[in-house]
Amino acid sequence: MNEPCGPVAVMSHSPERTIELGRRAGALLRGGETVSLIGELGSGKTRFAQGVAQGLGVKDIVVSPTFLIHRTYHGRIALHHFDFYRLTSEMDLESVGFFDFQAENPPSVVVVEWADKFPEALDEPILQVRFHLGPQETDRSVQFSPCGLAPGLWEALAGEVQTP
Ligand SMILES: Nc1ncnc2c1ncn2[C@@H]1O[C@H](COP(=O)(O)OP(=O)(O)O)[C@@H](O)[C@H]1O
Ligand SMILES: [Mg+2]
Numbered sequence: 001m002n003e004p005c006g007p008v009a010v011m012s013h014s015p016e017r018t019i020e021l022g023r024r025a026g027a028l029l030r031g032g033e034t035v036s037l038i039g040e041l042g043s044g045k046t047r048f049a050q051g052v053a054q055g056l057g058v059k060d061i062v063v064s065p066t067f068l069i070h071r072t073y074h075g076r077i078a079l080h081h082f083d084f085y086r087l088t089s090e091m092d093l094e095s096v097g098f099f100d101f102q103a104e105n106p107p108s109v110v111v112v113e114w115a116d117k118f119p120e121a122l123d124e125p126i127l128q129v130r131f132h133l134g135p136q137e138t139d140r141s142v143q144f145s146p147c148g149l150a151p152g153l154w155e156a157l158a159g160e161v162q163t164p
Pocket of ligand 1: 012013014015016017018039040041042043044045046047048064113137138139140
């Protein structure tokens with residue numbers, strides 16, 4: 001299901017701005033959402049995830065989960081940060097508890113880097129964020145699309161990320 005009002009694309013000109021976009025999105029999340037991060041190596045997925053953590057009130061430093069596949073952080077809502085880069089099959093997702101985290105009660109937020117490797121594994125509601133490089137070295141286009149988000153959430157998110 002795709003909301004009629006997506007997607008929304010914005011430009012980020014610095015890593016700080018990408019973190020800020022994540023923070024603004026994270027501040028609005030209610031729990032239960034999966035944040036799907038898609039884009040090549042170095043496009044800003046981890047930076048954005050660090051911002052989401054800040055927006056969720058996480059005080060710990062968020063690092064790339066590439067080698068561990070998954071890390072959990074505690075803020076106003078729990079955050080499970082995944083990186084599918086090294087996963088070779090959807091079976092692995094089962095063994096790292098991915099599906100349990102998505103269905104957790106009380107609801108947490110699941111952030112997934114390289115989410116396009118196993119798109120079928122993601123449960124709605126989903127906030128998809130796609131990153132593209134260039135033209136300048138510190139330019140990133142950041143495209144947000146909603147999928148089954150709670151009423152009002154997408155409108156609020158779209159407004160926040162388009163605010164300078
Ligand atoms: N506008 C930008 N947004 C995000 N990162 C940027 C930007 N400009 C430069 N960078 C740099 O690009 C790299 C992004 O790294 P990271 O977020 O780990 O990417 P990924 O997780 O997608 O591999 C960092 O070194 C960061 O400093
Ligand atoms: Mg990363």
